[in-house]
Amino acid sequence: MADSTVSVKHYQNGCVASDSLPLPKALPKSDSAASWLVMPGITDLAVHSRDLETEAAAARASGITRFCLQPDSLNQVADRASLVAESQSETPEILALGATTRSLQGTQLSDLASLKNGGCIAASDAGTLWRDSCTLKRALEYAQSVGLRLHLHPNNAVLSEEGCAHAGSMSTRLGLNGIPSAAETSALCTLLELIEDTNSELHIARISCARSVALIADAKARGLPVTADVAIHNLVLNESAIDGFNALCHTLPPLRTEADRQALLQGVEDGILDAIVSDHRPCSSDDKLKPFPATKAGAMSLSVLLPLTLSLIAAKELSLESALRALTEGPAAVLNRQPKGTLWVDTTSSFTVGEKHSLGSGDNSPYRGWTLPGDVHIISE
Amino acid sequence: MQTPFGTDLNPQLNASGELQHFLDTDGLNRDIIERILDTAETFFSPVDGKIKKVPLLRGKTVANVFFEASTRTRTTFEVAANRLSADVLNLDIGNSATSKGESLLDTIRNLQAMQVDMFVMRHAESGAAHFLAQQVEPHVSIVNAGDGRHAHxxxxxxxxxxxxxxxxxxxxxxxxxxxxxxxxxxxxxxxxxxxxxxxxxxxxxxxxxxxxxxxxxxxxxxxxxxxxxxxxxxxxxxxxxxxxxxxxxxxxxxxxxxxxxxxxxxxxxxxxxxxxxxxxxxxxxxxxxxxxxxxxxxxxxxxxVNNGIAVRMAVMSMCLGNRQKEAAHG
Missing domain, CATH: 3.40.50.1370 (Aspartate/ornithine carbamoyltransferase)
Structure with missing residues (x-):
């Protein structure tokens, strides 16, 4: 991130995140806002959708000018063709991710060349499990040869089997099958060895523990072509959020310890983690109306990605510069793009989540009712 | 951190801190536990030490819903409900409704419509009793007879x-x-x-x-x-x-x-x-x-095993007794 253009310039009552961003001629409500921010539009690398129009509207209303659509969206699997027709929407720009394997089963490769030719910007495993390292290695090799970057979740299928929560204090107390951090780190080590061996590049999706941040820092220091991201809920919540069997906080990877959360924040601060993503996964109410282990993992967080990040900045858990980089040019660079559009944000105005606008095409926001900062307007697309 | 939406840490206690469901010993306090144990003592006859039949739950319906096999726990809950003079329904759900694809919630809602006052439930998933306690009608009590590896x-x-x-x-x-x-x-x-x-x-x-x-x-x-x-x-x-x-x-x-x-x-x-x-x-x-x-x-x-009958009588009578107190005041 040495060539970052995020360099915040402060004005009276406000700041601009980049020299290259033009100050808008007329600032909306500039007189009333005690503090404002002009920043590039947000690129969100991980949106799962049940209804594209709903998710697009939620994105637009919350400053996300571009998002990647995960290949398990819209009740389909993008293993032969892209789920998004070209120019489906200008803002947000919706970029399709193809499925790495057929039906996302983790065994047989998808038609990756066809997916690329059909407009997929990259391929993702959408958080599904890989059954063996050999398929993983071949996926990296094949994707490399067709020029498609992979976005893979490090998760050891055997170590995480039947787990639904971080293996630690809370899962032990609640009697839930745990997913140890080693399920993530051992898979991550395998991935890092494989990309070194195959000379391929990789985006590591959804890191959740401290040790993974250290492994990625080391890989980057060695010059491996890797980028990585973290879901906003792993930065905001920890394992205690599932107390009382709160299925709205059942996520994959799971919410881990407070020490892990702190290390992830530091990873964003240091630029080791390139992007903060929403990992927006809308579920129906039936998906969550079950005993905790039987519920579907996922939380809706598209519309609160920026407000939650602003609250982390306000709590001094992240610096403005690092947070903005991880929402804008970091994720854009993972896609070999520049950030899209410009936002004006009134950072002092607050709202109650769920009252302002749609949260997405599901019923599973753990943030409903929270008071969060950020009134956002897209001022150029 | 603000509290995540949907968090209910201890649905087993009502607003006055009294037992309304019996889900776990985690979240109870010493006073409630001692009252349960003291109440259990009162069911033993001072004459011969046998457990007496009492009319505390006359007119109430208790459904034993076991999604997992059990002999001892289910039988002692049944005996306990009988000694409290409740009407008892025994449902071996493991072999019927859910195997036809009906969800846990649908199964319980259907039974609830049959005017059940208390469900004694065993289920293979941790948190099942906690989940149901948040979903049943406000006058219905859930007694956890074992959920996954969480609580008994x-x-x-x-x-x-x-x-x-x-x-x-x-x-x-x-x-x-x-x-x-x-x-x-x-x-x-x-x-x-x-x-x-x-x-x-x-x-x-x-x-x-x-x-x-x-x-x-x-x-x-x-x-x-x-x-x-x-x-x-x-x-x-x-x-x-x-x-x-x-x-x-x-x-x-x-x-x-x-x-x-x-x-x-x-x-x-x-x-x-x-x-x-x-x-x-x-x-x-x-x-x-x-x-x-x-x-x-x-x-x-x-x-x-024998003590289990008296303790289960205490738990069931206290949950439904507190419900009646609430209804009377409320």
């Missing part, structure tokens, strides 16, 4: 009741719980209950594969060496070890397990001379406990 609170309290009858000062006791702690809902509920009753020396004993690292945070000490852990114990609670765990990566073999963690007379002699030997049943003789120990003079295993 009535077993924990009947054990506490049994201990208290023999050794009234629980706070001064050293109590060991031995075996498959990892998968044991009984052990979790026992640790919470014994801690709330003031017990300071709770020893959890087993190989590391069955003894999760963070279990110590519940307020117990972990031991891998059974012989060493037995020293000074007042109570030894053996857990049932499911045979399907043998020969997996959890445990090498039945014979090795018995050598390391089986309770033999030689080991009983390492504990205090008057130590109580307990087991929630059903026992696997020769797997976790030797037959002569299970039947020996220090064993109170059969007493536990």
């Amino acid at each position: 609170p009535s077993q924990a309290l009947l054990d506490a009741f049994t201990i208290r009858r023999h050794k009234p000062d629980i706070a001064s006791l050293s109590i060991g719980i031995v075996g498959d702690i990892l998968h044991s809902r009984v052990a979790r509920s026992q640790v919470h209950a014994l801690r709330l009753l003031g017990c300071r020396d709770i020893r959890l004993i087993g190989p590391q594969t069955l003894l999760p690292k963070s279990i110590g945070e519940l307020g117990a000490t972990r031991y891998h060496d059974f012989d060493r852990a037995l020293e000074g114990l007042d109570v030894v609670i053996m857990l049932r070890l499911q045979r399907e765990r043998m020969g997996t990566s959890l445990l090498p073999s039945q014979s090795e397990y018995f050598r390391e963690y089986g309770l033999t007379q030689r080991r009983v002699d390492l504990a205090k001379p008057d130590a109580l030997i307990m087991h929630p049943g059903p026992t696997n003789r020769g797997v976790e406990i030797a037959a002569d120990v299970a039947d020996g003079p220090q064993s109170v295993i059969l007493e536990q």
Whole structure:
């Protein structure tokens, strides 16, 4: 991130995140806002959708000018063709991710060349499990040869089997099958060895523990072509959020310890983690109306990605510069793009989540009712 | 951090802090536990020590809904409801509705429409009872008869009741719980209950594969060496070890397990001379406990079963009694 253009310039009552961003001629409500921010539009690398129009509207209303659509969206699997027709929407720009394997089963490769030719910007495993390292290695090799970057979740299928929560204090107390951090780190080590061996590049999706941040820092220091991201809920919540069997906080990877959360924040601060993503996964109410282990993992967080990040900045858990980089040019660079559009944000105005606008095409926001900062307007697309 | 939407940490207590569901010993307090144990004492006849029939739940309907097989727990809950004069429905759900694809919630809603006042439920998923308590109509009580590996609170309290009858000062006791702690809902509920009753020396004993690292945070000490852990114990609670765990990566073999963690007379002699030997049943003789120990003079295993009836009567009558109090005031 040495060539970052995020360099915040402060004005009276406000700041601009980049020299290259033009100050808008007329600032909306500039007189009333005690503090404002002009920043590039947000690129969100991980949106799962049940209804594209709903998710697009939620994105637009919350400053996300571009998002990647995960290949398990819209009740389909993008293993032969892209789920998004070209120019489906200008803002947000919706970029399709193809499925790495057929039906996302983790065994047989998808038609990756066809997916690329059909407009997929990259391929993702959408958080599904890989059954063996050999398929993983071949996926990296094949994707490399067709020029498609992979976005893979490090998760050891055997170590995480039947787990639904971080293996630690809370899962032990609640009697839930745990997913140890080693399920993530051992898979991550395998991935890092494989990309070194195959000379391929990789985006590591959804890191959740401290040790993974250290492994990625080391890989980057060695010059491996890797980028990585973290879901906003792993930065905001920890394992205690599932107390009382709160299925709205059942996520994959799971919410881990407070020490892990702190290390992830530091990873964003240091630029080791390139992007903060929403990992927006809308579920129906039936998906969550079950005993905790039987519920579907996922939380809706598209519309609160920026407000939650602003609250982390306000709590001094992240610096403005690092947070903005991880929402804008970091994720854009993972896609070999520049950030899209410009936002004006009134950072002092607050709202109650769920009252302002749609949260997405599901019923599973753990943030409903929270008071969060950020009134956002897209001022150029 | 603001509290996530949908968090209800302790639905088992009503606004006045009284029991309305019985989900777990975690989240109760010493006062409620002692009242349950004291109430259970009142059901024993002072004349012959037998459990009396009382009219406390006349006109109430209790449904025993077991999604997992059980003999002892289900039968004692049924006997308890009968002794309280409730109407009892026994539903073997494991073989019917859910196997046809009906969700847990739909099954319970249908039964609720049949005017059931209380569900006694066992389910394979941790958190099932907690989940249902948040979904049923406000006048309906849920009693957890075991959910996954999370909690089995009535077993924990009947054990506490049994201990208290023999050794009234629980706070001064050293109590060991031995075996498959990892998968044991009984052990979790026992640790919470014994801690709330003031017990300071709770020893959890087993190989590391069955003894999760963070279990110590519940307020117990972990031991891998059974012989060493037995020293000074007042109570030894053996857990049932499911045979399907043998020969997996959890445990090498039945014979090795018995050598390391089986309770033999030689080991009983390492504990205090008057130590109580307990087991929630059903026992696997020769797997976790030797037959002569299970039947020996220090064993109170059969007493536990009988005490289970009185403790379950106490729990059921208190939950529905508090409901009636609420309705009367409300």
